[in-house]
Amino acid sequence: MAKLTRDELVKKLEIESLDFASQQAMLENLAAAVSSRLMNKITEKLSDEDIDQLNELIDKDDQDGVEWYIKSKFEHYDEMAEATEEEVINELVENSRRANEAIERLQNSSNSAQAQN
Amino acid sequence: MEDIPQQPNHPGESDHPILNEGEILNVDDQVSSGETLPQDASENSSALDEEQTNYVTAQGSTEQEDELPALPVPVGTTAFSTNNPASVVDVNSPEPSVNQPSYEGPAENKVIIDDPVEDIRNRMEKRKDNFDVQKFYLSGKQLDDAENQLKADLANDEVEIQSMQDYLKTRDYKDASGNVHDATTHAFKKEEDANKPKEEEPFFEKLKNKKLLGEDGLIDEWKKVIKAGDEESKILEFDIEDEILERLETELKDASDDQKMRFFDRIHALAHKDVSPEEEAVTAEESTEPVVTDDNEETEQPYEAEDPNQEVEVPKELDALAETQMAKVEEEYLESVKRYAKAKVDAEKIFAGKSGKQALEEASKDLQQKFDNWINANAELVVSLKSKNARGNAISDLTAELDYLRENLTDLEAQRDAGNSSTELAQQIEELKKQEAEDNALLEEYKNEDGSFNKELKADIVKADIMERLIEMSKNVDDAVLEERVSRNSKFAKFNNWVTKHPRTRLGVGLALTGMGVVGAATFNAPLVAVSALGRGLLSGFGSYNVSRAIGEMIGRGRMKRAELTSVTNYLEASNSQTSSTRTSKRVGAAAALIVGSLTSVLGVLNSHAELHAVKHIPKLASNPTQPINTPLLQTPKLSLAPIDNNQLPWDYAMNNLHTNISDPNVLHQLIDNKLGIKFVGNNLSGGSGRIFSVHIPGQGVFTDSGHINAAIERILGSEAA
Incomplete structure (x- = not known):
């Protein structure tokens, strides 16, 4: 997926009607959801020894060291992260589409019933 | 002529019989039972007159007409003189006891109405909340009109409260706390005490009248002889004349255990401190008389306020609401998430095997099913919210009415054109035209600036709310898996916490999002926060998706606090009220x-x-004018x-x-x-x-x-x- 601009992402999520601050809050929530997905993928891959090593780096407050160590465990970390982000966004867009279609179907069905009466 | 029994005329006389149960003294020496004394001799003057007559008849002389015959002594009591415990008290003594049980018999159950003032006050609050919401989507003249209307309505409400309060002063009614206002005494009592017969008069008042308690709390005899002892141990030592104790025994004989305990508690309390008559009256549970202050104004007994945290059970019938169903479905979804997380982490074990994978597959299917249920319940809820869109309803109603009016007007005008020149027909046509003009004017008010009618206000906000919920649900699943993994291996905890605390690391956030300046700090609004944020959860159109979810959660719990009950009630009322003209x-x-x-x-x-949800039928005007x-x-x-x-x-x-x-x-x-x-x-x-x-x-x-x-x-x- 080509890197999305903010406007493109806002449009994709159908949150254009919100004001900027509300959009930003929504994007923060999205980022948190992506973060959770990424963390699962990372922790799934790490062994106990890897965790011990990471914890040592954390104790030393070596932020760069932690980042470097994690990325070394994945062949192409950046691509993986980007793909994870895309995966979460696409899931949301699909789920939103399903939800809105269900609403529309039910609404149409309700209107038809009323019209017949 | 029968000898008239010697009446005790003076205290101290001895040899008077102690009455057995059922016996009374009367001039005819008749034994009757069950009769109680009149509260006031004048109330039963006819009875006294009868006695007087009997007396006169028995005596055959009028010399003793002025002497009051002995009044019957209450059943089951013995009377004592002040000095001789064995003597009979002269009920005709200079200070006859007026503290006699009432003849009124069982008091009628009062007709108790509910205090409507509280409802008016609640209504006023709702008006203000409504106006707060209106401020969001009204402006200019509409907003000014709404504000003026609010002021006028509040003023009317105040007038109504005042007239209600004036009226209530004369009524028996139950206030918001469940206490009952007595129209006669203007005092408040607990409901269970409101209908007690008057025989249960103030216990301590009776004791005062029997000279067992003084006006200032303790009679001199008590004061002289009480050794209060330890306040906490409630030990009292008496060295008091037998007569007082025996008189006390008489009064306490028919008292309940509770009354007896309270009497001794009172004596004990009085022994430890000086208590003013006013204080005693205020603290007396038995007192039903209004408290008279120094300013001679009556004050009423304080009563307990409602506890807003008190839990009440939610009626099961509310399960049918779309809001409740949504909450239930969400709960089931979250339960499924937990099972999925467990199955997923189980399947990652080296020896998970086939069964582990199968369990994961089943958990995944179940999760998918629960999500599908969520999609459907969500649709039901949103469609339900749409139908409650107040402005949309108003526009629909007005449009329907105009259609109806125009149809009827056409019919009537056709009759007129056909030659019908009756006055009634002309009047009806004029009336319809006038109504049509009014409705058109009202419809104008609902138009947007560009002339269109936007019935579906804030639909995009609902869409955004749904997206936010979907993001949260996505995070729920991943968080549950992560939590399960961390719980099984505590080594993960430190790393997990570290990533949370260092959100700017590119590890935790996607690249695109990083470029947008977001750091992944989740700010999901818990549904219940949405309720408080919107005040009482009023439905202002579509922007109440989160509120409706919160309401559903409250109802779905089965029990809620009184404060939550108020929110839910207001929500249901607001969402069902018709706001059209x-x-x-x-x-x-x-x-x-x-x-x-x-x-x-x-x-x-x-x-x-x-x-x-019922379909509305619009009646068609018959051709008969x-x-x-x-x-x-x-x-x-x-x-x-x-x-x-x-x-x-x-x-x-x-x-x-x-x-x-x-x-x-x-x-x-x-x-x-x-x-x-x-x-x-x-x-x-x-x-x-x-x-x-x-x-x-x-x-x-x-x-x-x-x-x-x-x-x-x-x-x-x-x-x-x-």
């Missing part, structure tokens, strides 16, 4: 006002929902009700003349669901806190005067009783 309701007739009972009247809520315009579709009998007492407002009339509180939800529903076809239109009639504006009487028409409304109420309540 009341004129619309009046004229169309079939578009009856939606009246929602409060949560305490579940049936009202469900009826209102049924009414909300003499037929009233507002004839409803249903074939209800035509009525002819003459107005009754136009000077009384409906509530007053019902209370004073029908002895019925029309604010009571049961009575209210009786009025609304009457079988006579009478339709009331009012403002916020739910829970009885509103006002009836008009009544439609089949065969007669629509009236706004109190006289016709009173007549309709009386007709309904009379016919329903029959």
Whole structure:
């Protein structure tokens, strides 16, 4: 997926009607959801020894060291992260589409019933 | 002639009989039982007169006419003189006891009405909340009009409260705390005590009258002899004359254990401190008399305020609401998430094997199913919210009414053009044209600046709310898996915490999002926060998706606190109230006002929902020009009700003349669901806190005067009783 601009992402999520601050809050929530997905993928891959090593780096407050160590465990970390982000966004867009279609179907069905009466 | 028994004329005389149970002293020496003394001799002057007559007859002389015959002594008591414990007290002593049980017998159960002032105050708060919401989407002249309307309504409410309070002073009523106001004494009592017969008069008052307690708390005898002992141990030592103790024994003989304990507690308390008569009166549980302050103003007993944290059970009938169903589905979804997380982490074990994978597959399917359920429940909820869109309803109603009017107008004009020149026809045409103009003007108010009607206000906000919820649900799944993994391997915890605390690391956030300046700090609004954020959860259009979810959660728990009950009640009332012009309701007739009972009247809520979703029939005007315009579709009998007492407002009339509180939800529903076809239109009639504006009487028409409304109420309540 080509890197999305903010406007493109806002449009994709159908949150254009919100004001900027509300959009930003929504994007923060999205980022948190992506973060959770990424963390699962990372922790799934790490062994106990890897965790011990990471914890040592954390104790030393070596932020760069932690980042470097994690990325070394994945062949192409950046691509993986980007793909994870895309995966979460696409899931949301699909789920939103399903939800809105269900609403529309039910609404149409309700209107038809009323019209017949 | 029988000898008249010697009457004890002076204290100290001995050899007078102790009465056995059932015996009384009277001039005829007749033994009768069960008779109690009059509270005031004058109240039973006829009885005394009879005694006097008997006395005179027995004596045959009038010399002793002035002497009062001995009054019967209460059954089961013995009388003592002040000095000789064995002697009989002279009930005709200079200070006869007036503390006699009442002859009134069992007090009638009071007709207790509910305090409507609280409802008015709640209504005022709702008006203010409504206005707060209106401020978001009104502006200019509309906002000014709304503000002026609010001020006028609040002023009217204050007047109503004042007149209500003036009225309530003369009534027995139950306030919001459940305490009962006594119309006679103006004091408040707990409900269970309100109907106690008057024989249970203030216990301590009786003891005072029996000289066992003094006006200042302790009689001199007590004061001299009490050694209070340890305050906490409640030990009292007496060295007091036997006579006092025996008199005390007499009074306490028929007292309940509770009264006995309270007496001794009182003595004990009095022994430890000086207590003023006013303080004693205020703290006396037995006292039902108003407390007179130094300013000689009566004050009322304080009563406990309602505990907002008290839990109440939610009626099961509310399970049917879309909000409740949504909450249940979400709960099931979250439970499924937990099972999925467990299965997923189990499947990652080296020896998970086939069973582990199978379990994961099943958990995944279940999760998918629960999500599908969520999609459906969400659709039900949103469609339900759409139907409650107040502005949309108002526009629909007005449009429907205009269609109806124009259709009828066309018919009538056709008759006129065909040669019908009757006065009634001309009047009806004129009336319809006038109404058409008014409705058009009202519809203009609902137009947007560009001339379009936007019925689906804030639909995009609902869409955004749904997206936010979906993001949260996605995070729920991943968080659950992560949590499961961390719980099984505590080594992960430190790393997990570290990533959370260092959100700017590119590890935790996607690249695109990083570029947008977000750091992944989740700010999901918990549903219940949404309720507090929007005040009382009023439905202002579509922007209440989160509120409705919160409401569903509250109901779904099965029990809620009183404060939450208020929120839910307000939500249900707001979401079901019709905010279109009341004129619309009046004229169309079939578009009856939606009246929602409060949560305490579940049936009202469900009826209102049924009414909300019912299909509305618009009656067609018959070609006969003499037929009233507002004839409803249903074939209800035509009525002819003459107005009754136009000077009384409906509530007053019902209370004073029908002895019925029309604010009571049961009575209210009786009025609304009457079988006579009478339709009331009012403002916020739910829970009885509103006002009836008009009544439609089949065969007669629509009236706004109190006289016709009173007549309709009386007709309904009379016919329903029959």
